[in-house]
Amino acid sequence: MDTTPVPTQTESQERSEVLANILCEEIIRGQLKPGEKLSETAIASRFQVSRGPVREALRRLSERNFVDFIPNVGARVASTSLTDMLHLMEVRESLEALAAKLAAEKMTAAEKSRLEKLYANHLSMFSRERINPYFQSPEDLDFHYTIAKGSGNPVLFKILCEDLYPKLLVCRSQHQYIKGRGAKALEEHKSILAAINEGDSELASIYMIRHLQSARASLENLIEPFI
Amino acid sequence: MDTTPVPTQTESQERSEVLANILCEEIIRGQLKPGEKLSETAIASRFQVSRGPVREALRRLSERNFVDFIPNVGARVASTSLTDMLHLMEVRESLEALAAKLAAEKMTAAEKSRLEKLYANHLSMFSRERINPYFQSPEDLDFHYTIAKGSGNPVLFKILCEDLYPKLLVCRSQHQYIKGRGAKALEEHKSILAAINEGDSELASIYMIRHLQSARASLENLIEPFI
DNA sequence: CATGAAAAAATTGTAGACAATATGGATACG
DNA sequence: CGTATCCATATTGTCTACAATTTTTTCATG
Structure with a gap:
C-alpha cells in the first residue's frame, strides 16, 4: 500500500470533504477498481487521519452512488455495467x-x-x-x-x-x-x-x-x- | 425541546441512516423549518445517541441537498424558493x-x-x-x-x-x-x-x-x- | 450611545478506545 | 470428501474526550 501524503487541508474545507473528492477522483480515474473493498482503517492510515472523517467521506460517496455500501460490512467501489x-x-x-x-x-x-x-x-x-x-x-x-x-x-x-x-x-x-x-x-x-x-x-x-x-x-x- | 423516543434500530440498519430518514421526513413535513439550525449536540441528545451518527446523517442529507452545510459552522435546513x-x-x-x-x-x-x-x-x-x-x-x-x-x-x-x-x-x-x-x-x-x-x-x-x-x-x- | 477588541462560551472537527457484528479458518461429523 | 459448527480474527458501529474554530458576551474606549 502506498502512503499518500496527508491531504492538503485547503482553507476551511473539512477533511471528510477533501477525502471524498480524492476517492471520487480515484474511482473516476480507475485507480480504484470496481468492487474493490474500501476499508476504513486502510484509508485512514493511508491518509494519516482517524476513521471518523473517512466514514463521513464514504457516506457521502455512497449517497452519490460512487460506492456500494452494506451496513456492518463496508463500502466497495460501485461497479457500473x-x-x-x-x-x-x-x-x-x-x-x-x-x-x-x-x-x-x-x-x-x-x-x-x-x-x-x-x-x-x-x-x-x-x-x-x-x-x-x-x-x-x-x-x-x-x-x-x-x-x-x-x-x-x-x-x-x-x-x-x-x-x-x-x-x-x-x-x-x-x-x-x-x-x-x-x-x-x-x-x-x-x-x-x-x-x-x-x-x-x-x-x-x-x-x-x-x-x-x-x-x-x-x-x-x-x-x-x-x- | 421534545425528547423523541430512541430510533427503533430496525434490523441491520445503522443509526446514521435511520436518523437521516427521520430528519428528512421532518424536513418534508415542515416540522423542521427552512433555515433552522440543525445542531449536532441538540439532535444527539434528542435521539439519545452520540454525535458521530448524527454527523454522518447530516453529511448524507447535505449530499442530497436537504440541508445546507457550512464547514465549521454547521447544518441548516435548506430553504427552497x-x-x-x-x-x-x-x-x-x-x-x-x-x-x-x-x-x-x-x-x-x-x-x-x-x-x-x-x-x-x-x-x-x-x-x-x-x-x-x-x-x-x-x-x-x-x-x-x-x-x-x-x-x-x-x-x-x-x-x-x-x-x-x-x-x-x-x-x-x-x-x-x-x-x-x-x-x-x-x-x-x-x-x-x-x-x-x-x-x-x-x-x-x-x-x-x-x-x-x-x-x-x-x-x-x-x-x-x-x- | 455606538463601536470595536478581547475573552468566554458554545459548537464543530478529530482522535482514540471499546462494543457489536461479520469474515475466515480449523475442527468435528456425516 | 463435503458440510456444518465454532472460535479467533478483523472490520465496522458507537461513544467519550480533546483540539480547533466560530459565535456570543463582556467591557473598554471614542
Missing part, C-alpha cells in the same frame, strides 16, 4: 435536449462566445492530432458542461454535471474499450453551436438529441453481442 | 416525458393493471370528497411513481423518486399556499393512462408533458406577481 451506462445515456439525452433548448433561449453573449471559443479550440486540436478521442474526453465534456451552465437551471446543471457526467466517466474508465467518435461528433457540435447562437431553441434541442443518440447507438452496438 | 421549484418542475417535465414514453413501451400487464387500479381509486376518492388536493398529494405521486418504476430505467427512477419528488414535497410544505388542481389533473391522468395501456409511447409522452405544463403554469402564475 454497460447497461447502467445505457440508462445513464437515456436520461442524459432528455436532459441535454432541455439544456440545449434553454441555452438557446437564455445564454448571454458572453456565454455564447465562450462556447464558440471552446469549439474553435477543439477543432484546431483535432486537425493537429488526428487520433483525438472526442467522446467524453475532457474537451467534449467542456462543451456539454458549458451548455448545461448556460441553461440557467441549477437543478438541471447539478444533475448533469455532478451526477451523470461523473458517473459516465466512471463507466468509461471501467470499460476502456469505449472509443471516441472523432470527426463526426465535432460536426454535430458545430450544428448545436450554430442553433444556440441563432437562438433557435427547437433546432438546438433536436441537434443535441441526434448527437447523443449517435453516441448511444454506438454503445448499443457494443452491448448487443453480449446479450 | 418558488424559483427553485420552477427549476425542479422544468427538469421533471423532461424526465417524466421520457418515463411515460418508456412506460408505454415496456410496462408489463401486471404493472399496467396496477396503474389502472390506482387511477380507479383516485377517481372514487375524488367523487366522494370533492375538495381533494390532487397535486403532489400522496395519491398523485403514487401515479407518477408507478410510471417512473414502469420505465424500467433505474437511473431515471432514482432521480425522479429519490431526488425530485422529495424535493418538490419540501417545496410544497415550505409554501403551503400551493393548491391542488383537482378534477382537471384527474382527467389528464386518464389520458396518460390510456396512452400507456395502448402502448402509444408518443402520445403518453405528450400527455405527460401537457399534464406537467399545466402544473407548472399555475406555479408561474403564483410567482409572477412577486417579480
Whole structure:
C-alpha cells in the first residue's frame, strides 16, 4: 500500500470533504477498481487521519452512488455495467435536449462566445492530432458542461454535471474499450453551436438529441453481442 | 425541546441512516423549518445517541441537498424558493416525458393493471370528497411513481423518486399556499393512462408533458406577481 | 450611545478506545 | 470428501474526550 501524503487541508474545507473528492477522483480515474473493498482503517492510515472523517467521506460517496455500501460490512467501489451506462445515456439525452433548448433561449453573449471559443479550440486540436478521442474526453465534456451552465437551471446543471457526467466517466474508465467518435461528433457540435447562437431553441434541442443518440447507438452496438 | 423516543434500530440498519430518514421526513413535513439550525449536540441528545451518527446523517442529507452545510459552522435546513421549484418542475417535465414514453413501451400487464387500479381509486376518492388536493398529494405521486418504476430505467427512477419528488414535497410544505388542481389533473391522468395501456409511447409522452405544463403554469402564475 | 477588541462560551472537527457484528479458518461429523 | 459448527480474527458501529474554530458576551474606549 502506498502512503499518500496527508491531504492538503485547503482553507476551511473539512477533511471528510477533501477525502471524498480524492476517492471520487480515484474511482473516476480507475485507480480504484470496481468492487474493490474500501476499508476504513486502510484509508485512514493511508491518509494519516482517524476513521471518523473517512466514514463521513464514504457516506457521502455512497449517497452519490460512487460506492456500494452494506451496513456492518463496508463500502466497495460501485461497479457500473454497460447497461447502467445505457440508462445513464437515456436520461442524459432528455436532459441535454432541455439544456440545449434553454441555452438557446437564455445564454448571454458572453456565454455564447465562450462556447464558440471552446469549439474553435477543439477543432484546431483535432486537425493537429488526428487520433483525438472526442467522446467524453475532457474537451467534449467542456462543451456539454458549458451548455448545461448556460441553461440557467441549477437543478438541471447539478444533475448533469455532478451526477451523470461523473458517473459516465466512471463507466468509461471501467470499460476502456469505449472509443471516441472523432470527426463526426465535432460536426454535430458545430450544428448545436450554430442553433444556440441563432437562438433557435427547437433546432438546438433536436441537434443535441441526434448527437447523443449517435453516441448511444454506438454503445448499443457494443452491448448487443453480449446479450 | 421534545425528547423523541430512541430510533427503533430496525434490523441491520445503522443509526446514521435511520436518523437521516427521520430528519428528512421532518424536513418534508415542515416540522423542521427552512433555515433552522440543525445542531449536532441538540439532535444527539434528542435521539439519545452520540454525535458521530448524527454527523454522518447530516453529511448524507447535505449530499442530497436537504440541508445546507457550512464547514465549521454547521447544518441548516435548506430553504427552497418558488424559483427553485420552477427549476425542479422544468427538469421533471423532461424526465417524466421520457418515463411515460418508456412506460408505454415496456410496462408489463401486471404493472399496467396496477396503474389502472390506482387511477380507479383516485377517481372514487375524488367523487366522494370533492375538495381533494390532487397535486403532489400522496395519491398523485403514487401515479407518477408507478410510471417512473414502469420505465424500467433505474437511473431515471432514482432521480425522479429519490431526488425530485422529495424535493418538490419540501417545496410544497415550505409554501403551503400551493393548491391542488383537482378534477382537471384527474382527467389528464386518464389520458396518460390510456396512452400507456395502448402502448402509444408518443402520445403518453405528450400527455405527460401537457399534464406537467399545466402544473407548472399555475406555479408561474403564483410567482409572477412577486417579480 | 455606538463601536470595536478581547475573552468566554458554545459548537464543530478529530482522535482514540471499546462494543457489536461479520469474515475466515480449523475442527468435528456425516 | 463435503458440510456444518465454532472460535479467533478483523472490520465496522458507537461513544467519550480533546483540539480547533466560530459565535456570543463582556467591557473598554471614542
